[in-house]
Amino acid sequence: MSIEIRNISKRFGEVQALKDVSITLEENKIYGLLGRNGAGKSTLLNLLTGRIFADSGTITLDGEPALENDRAQGKLFLMSESTLHPDSMKVRSAFRWAGAFYPGFDLDYAMALAGDFGLSTGAKISGLSTGYHSIFKLILALSVNVPYVLLDEPILGLDANHRELFYKRLLEKYAEKPFTVVLSTHLIEEVASLVEDVIIIKEGRVLRQESRDSLLSQGYMVSGGAAAVGAYLQGKEVLGVDSLGGLRTAYILGKPDKTAQSAQDLEFAPMDLQKLFIQLTNQ
Amino acid sequence: MLKVDMNSEKPIFMQIAEALEDAILSGALPEGGQLPSITELSVQYTINPATALKGINRLVDQGAAFKKRGVGMFVAEGARAQLRRQRQGEFSRRYVAAIVAEARRLGLSKEELMELVALEFDSAGKDGTHVD
Amino acid sequence: MNIRHSFRYQLRDQAPAIGVFYGVLVGMIILNLIFLPFAGPNANLTITSGGITAPTAFFAFILSLCAFKDSFLMGMQHGVSRRSHFAARIGAMGAVCAILAVADEVYTLLIALLSVFFPKSFFAHSLYEMCYCSDMIQSGRDFTYTVNTTGITVLLSIVFSFFLLLAVCAFGYLITVLNYRLNKTGKIILWCGWPGLFIAGSAFLEANPQLANSLVPALIALARLTLSTLPRLCVTCLMLTAVFSGLTWLLMRRAYVKK
Numbered sequence: 001m002s003i004e005i006r007n008i009s010k011r012f013g014e015v016q017a018l019k020d021v022s023i024t025l026e027e028n029k030i031y032g033l034l035g036r037n038g039a040g041k042s043t044l045l046n047l048l049t050g051r052i053f054a055d056s057g058t059i060t061l062d063g064e065p066a067l068e069n070d071r072a073q074g075k076l077f078l079m080s081e082s083t084l085h086p087d088s089m090k091v092r093s094a095f096r097w098a099g100a101f102y103p104g105f106d107l108d109y110a111m112a113l114a115g116d117f118g119l120s121t122g123a124k125i126s127g128l129s130t131g132y133h134s135i136f137k138l139i140l141a142l143s144v145n146v147p148y149v150l151l152d153e154p155i156l157g158l159d160a161n162h163r164e165l166f167y168k169r170l171l172e173k174y175a176e177k178p179f180t181v182v183l184s185t186h187l188i189e190e191v192a193s194l195v196e197d198v199i200i201i202k203e204g205r206v207l208r209q210e211s212r213d214s215l216l217s218q219g220y221m222v223s224g225g226a227a228a229v230g231a232y233l234q235g236k237e238v239l240g241v242d243s244l245g246g247l248r249t250a251y252i253l254g255k256p257d258k259t260a261q262s263a264q265d266l267e268f269a270p271m272d273l274q275k276l277f278i279q280l281t282n283q
Numbered sequence: 284m285l286k287v288d289m290n291s292e293k294p295i296f297m298q299i300a301e302a303l304e305d306a307i308l309s310g311a312l313p314e315g316g317q318l319p320s321i322t323e324l325s326v327q328y329t330i331n332p333a334t335a336l337k338g339i340n341r342l343v344d345q346g347a348a349f350k351k352r353g354v355g356m357f358v359a360e361g362a363r364a365q366l367r368r369q370r371q372g373e374f375s376r377r378y379v380a381a382i383v384a385e386a387r388r389l390g391l392s393k394e395e396l397m398e399l400v401a402l403e404f405d406s407a408g409k410d411g412t413h414v415d
Numbered sequence: 416m417n418i419r420h421s422f423r424y425q426l427r428d429q430a431p432a433i434g435v436f437y438g439v440l441v442g443m444i445i446l447n448l449i450f451l452p453f454a455g456p457n458a459n460l461t462i463t464s465g466g467i468t469a470p471t472a473f474f475a476f477i478l479s480l481c482a483f484k485d486s487f488l489m490g491m492q493h494g495v496s497r498r499s500h501f502a503a504r505i506g507a508m509g510a511v512c513a514i515l516a517v518a519d520e521v522y523t524l525l526i527a528l529l530s531v532f533f534p535k536s537f538f539a540h541s542l543y544e545m546c547y548c549s550d551m552i553q554s555g556r557d558f559t560y561t562v563n564t565t566g567i568t569v570l571l572s573i574v575f576s577f578f579l580l581l582a583v584c585a586f587g588y589l590i591t592v593l594n595y596r597l598n599k600t601g602k603i604i605l606w607c608g609w610p611g612l613f614i615a616g617s618a619f620l621e622a623n624p625q626l627a628n629s630l631v632p633a634l635i636a637l638a639r640l641t642l643s644t645l646p647r648l649c650v651t652c653l654m655l656t657a658v659f660s661g662l663t664w665l666l667m668r669r670a671y672v673k674k
Binding site for chain 1: 416417420423424485488489491492493494495496497498499669671672
């Protein structure tokens with residue numbers, strides 16, 4: 001059971017938003033969909049849910065075509081940056097309609113979450129602040145109970161307390177009954193520990209698609225004097241180098257070679273996901 | 284329990300495994316007692332359950348924990364002694380090597396280093412805290 | 416499954432407007448009744464309804480113009496395919512037109528009932544009766560007409576209104592979907608273009624009177640063919656509905672979500 005995205009391409013006028021993208025989203029996994037602004041993340045999510053049409057390629061969900069297919073789309077739920085609810089609709093109403101369209105929607109759970117986050121269910125959706133708009137969206141996503149939940153910038157505008165609460169509720173839900181979650185975000189640091197697999201999109205192409213641990217094991221930093229670092233870098237795949245006076249820090253792809261002669265006076269450190277992402281996607 | 288350090292060289296699952304090992308060694312998790320569930324670990328540390336599972340499985344692989352079907356994960360009998368032996372074996376690689384490297388960097392001689400070690404050992408509190 | 420939910424949503428979406436429309440109509444009746452006892456002998460306090468379905472058709476057109484965007488986006492949020500949304504729209508359109516047709520006739524009958532008690536103040540016939548059951552007599556510059564109503568006209572009025580409103584709704588919906596699909600340039604071309612075409616067309620006809628002279632009888636013949644009897648009107652409206660709906664589907668099936 002999975003979502004198979006094969007050779008998807010999408011152009012908007014002059015801009016090639018996605019080029020020959022192929023991704024597999026397996027069941028019951030938490031994915032981090034990472035990419036810079038304009039990399040194509042939102043486009044990809046919109047294509048998955050049939051909100052826009054691809055120029056070429058196919059998308060199948062659990063073996064059947066995903067598009068214009070009510071059964072397949074019923075297993076999917078996307079919360080994009082702007083929700084598609086009418087402006088004047090109230091939060092409570094939105095919950096009720098979600099319950100009508102998605103039989104698995106848990107209204108009691110949604111109301112309980114609204115209480116936890118302090119969201120007033122009588123408020124108009126359009127009247128919510130950025131933070132509470134995000135909270136509204138993530139409550140819907142956590143309550144809808146479908147196999148594939150896609151969240152586009154879920155933590156936009158959330159304060160630290162609400163972010164922590166969201167992660168906890170998400171993990172509780174996931175632990176109770178696993179489902180696939182795709183977190184598309186810029187705030188890489190915080191979701192790094194939540195995700196199992198990472199998909200990095202760079203300029204419309206898939207740069208990396210693998211488990212987080214595997215990705216993290218592929219990069220490291222090395223720092224020391226300019227000459228020593230320079231010597232060590234020979235034959236290595238260097239992502240970038242920072243200089244601070246006579247000190248140099250290099251970001252390298254591969255496994256650290258601490259036994260090398262040139263490694264003696266150097267300091268090795270792992271790269272966290274955000275640093276690795278930045279180095280991989282810098283131009 | 285410790286907070287998970289995202290910037291550490293140790294992968295998260297290793298940190299989880301070691302935190303659990305520490306708890307077993309100190310007696311906080313008694314032998315025969317139940318380990319925290321995957322759910323508890325994942326929510327407590329806000330980490331992916333797969334990572335928490337990897338950490339627990341490390342203990343299982345070492346023989347320090349076992350799974351009771353339908354109930355959960357438990358600390359194995361003799362786990363404490365076993366972990367102690369294991370840690371003693373790793374002691375040199377983990378800690379001694381670092382001390383020696385730092386001592387060398389500072390230009391201390393072997394005798395000076397040994398003196399410092401003896402001093403610390405004698406004056407430190409029972410639970411290992413440093414006393415100035 | 417989704418069709419049913421989308422149908423419910425689209426109905427709920429349009430219900431308030433319908434409520435307001437008839438609320439206003441009934442409100443006017445009530446106001447008239449309230450002021451009647453205070454009216455002097457020369458006061459002209461009458462409600463004459465010579466075919467309420469004409470304004471209702473206008474209302475239905477406007478209603479359909481507003482019926483697409485919100486419910487389409489809502490459907491898209493909840494995984495409703497465009498196909499299902501369209502099918503639900505057809506159902507909702509039919510339901511709304513049936514409701515409006517019946518409500519119109521109830522309104523007309525209500526006024527007819529009141530005209531029994533207040534013959535000088537209330538007067539009503541349905542649009543169907545006005546169009547198909549009346550004889551117009553011209554004497555000089557005055558027109559008088561007599562309406563031949565029978566019991567069956569109540570049912571036929573509802574049928575007439577239903578098909579007329581159906582075609583109007585389908586047309587309004589087509590326009591709004593077309594407008595949704597167009598980009599800014601397209602919108603300008605269309606909305607400034609069609610009156611321009613109209614003006615150009617009538618200027619052309621003025622310049623070519625012989626063309627106008629042959630065009631008018633042709634149009635009258637067409638009207639006679641399609642609208643002269645109730646069955647013909649129903650078939651014509653049904654065909655128009657089908658054509659408008661078909662075009663709407665062609666436009667809707669590739670409609671992107673844009674907020």
